[in-house]
Amino acid sequence: MKPNFEYSHFNLLSTDRTQLKGHSWLPFRTPTCLLILVHGLGGHGLRYDDWAQGLCKSNFGIFAIDLRGHGQSAGKQGDAKNIDVLLQDIDAIRLHINTTKYKDLPLFIYGSSMGGLLATLYTLEFGGNLSAAIIAAPWFKLSNPPAPIFNSLINLLVYLMPKYRVKTGVSSAKLRSKSNNQLIAKEDPYVHKRISLRLLHSISAATKRLAKSIPQMEVPILAIHGKADQVTSASQTKTFIDKQSGDAQLLLLNSAFHEIHLEDDNMKILHNINNWIKNHI
Numbered sequence: 498m499k500p501n502f503e504y505s506h507f508n509l510l511s512t513d514r515t516q517l518k519g520h521s522w523l524p525f526r527t528p529t530c531l532l533i534l535v536h537g538l539g540g541h542g543l544r545y546d547d548w549a550q551g552l553c554k555s556n557f558g559i560f561a562i563d564l565r566g567h568g569q570s571a572g573k574q575g576d577a578k579n580i581d582v583l584l585q586d587i588d589a590i591r592l593h594i595n596t597t598k599y600k601d602l603p604l605f606i607y608g609s610s611m612g613g614l615l616a617t618l619y620t621l622e623f624g625g626n627l628s629a630a631i632i633a634a635p636w637f638k639l640s641n642p643p644a645p646i647f648n649s650l651i652n653l654l655v656y657l658m659p660k661y662r663v664k665t666g667v668s669s670a671k672l673r674s675k676s677n678n679q680l681i682a683k684e685d686p687y688v689h690k691r692i693s694l695r696l697l698h699s700i701s702a703a704t705k706r707l708a709k710s711i712p713q714m715e716v717p718i719l720a721i722h723g724k725a726d727q728v729t730s731a732s733q734t735k736t737f738i739d740k741q742s743g744d745a746q747l748l749l750l751n752s753a754f755h756e757i758h759l760e761d762d763n764m765k766i767l768h769n770i771n772n773w774i775k776n777h778i
Contacts, residue, residue: 500550501525501553501554502525502550503522503525504546505523506518506521507519507521507593509589509593511565511589512585512588515565515570515571516571517562517564517571517589517590518542518570519542519562519563519589519593520542520549520563521560522546522549522552522553523553523558524553524557524558526556529555529603529775530558530602530603530605530628530774530778531558531560531603532559532604532605532606532607532774533561533562533604533605534548534559534561534562534607534612535564535606535608535609535612535613535616535619536561536564536567536611537611538575538692539567539574539691540567540568540609540612541567541569541687541688542561543561543568544685544688545758547763548758548767549561551767551771552771555774557771557774560590560594564577564615565577566693567687567689569687573660573693574662574689575690575692576693576696577696577699578695578696579695579699580618580696580699580700583615584618584623587606587619588619591604591623603778605627605628605630606619606630606631607630607631607632607770608631608633609633609756609757609758610633610635610728610729610756611636613632613633613634613635613636613729614632614635614700614703614704616632617630617635617637618703620716620718621712624714625715628716628717628778629716629774630719631721632734633721633757634728634729634731634734634756635722635737636704637704637729637730638733639730640726640727640728640729641727648701651697651698651701655694655695655697655698659694659698661693662692662693662694663691663693663694664690664691666690667728708733711740713740714741714743714745717743717745717777718741718746719745719748720734720737720738720746720747721747721766722747722748723749723753723754723755724752725751725753725754726754726755727755731749734747748766750766
């Protein structure tokens with residue numbers, strides 16, 4: 498069976514001239530809308546290939562970015578000066594879209610894990626360019642936060658050796674329940690489990706600000722989280738959605754682990770996302 502879309506990859510530059518790798522999955526018919534995919538820590542855009550193809554079947558056009566320090570983009574694995582430069586990386590794909598014939602189509606954003614946090618912050622800063630946002634297992638709070646002494650140590654070391662990278666300590670078994678997907682991730686040369694002290698410090702500061710004063714989203718938002726997530730807190734995601742006064746929906750999955758796009762019922766989840774997007778075009 499022939500595909501109903503065309504995949505392509507391309508290079509683009511972020512604001513500070515960092516070279517990034519972009520990906521697109523575009524249906525042969527004119528898409529009804531576009532979706533920017535934002536991966537999590539240690540991931541990259543092509544890890545969402547199955548989902549991108551599934552979304553193309555609904556005639557959605559998909560764009561993804563390998564954030565700096567990830568995938569095929571420039572930078573040391575897991576390192577970025579701060580969270581703001583990652584938001585600029587995301588904006589680079591939006592600016593790229595503005596150079597195409599699809600620039601006037603409704604634009605959605607989907608972010609997973611760290612990408613869910615980034616998608617939230619991006620929507621808060623650049624929401625005027627978006628129709629809606631979808632966040633999956635967002636990194637608002639870790640399921641098992643480190644001890645306070647660890648945070649104090651990071652606050653000290655980040656000024657002494659900001660680019661020093663530490664292992665995340667998150668095993669593949671915590672990320673996804675299917676053993677075959679755990680093996681695929683281990684064999685993927687672009688997947689890593691590192692984060693620099695300065696990026697960790699910046700993310701921690703951002704999550705603390707969100708927890709202290711949960712902002713109102715100005716566009717519709719769909720949050721998805723697995724109750725069996727051992728990495729990020731489903732309860733914090735629920736708190737975030739409960740505080741919204743606008744169009745905000747939470748989809749809690751009883752047995753899903755952290756990477757919901759790699760779980761057994763991922764096609765059912767994708768179906769729900771498809772319907773939500775169609776209702777918000």
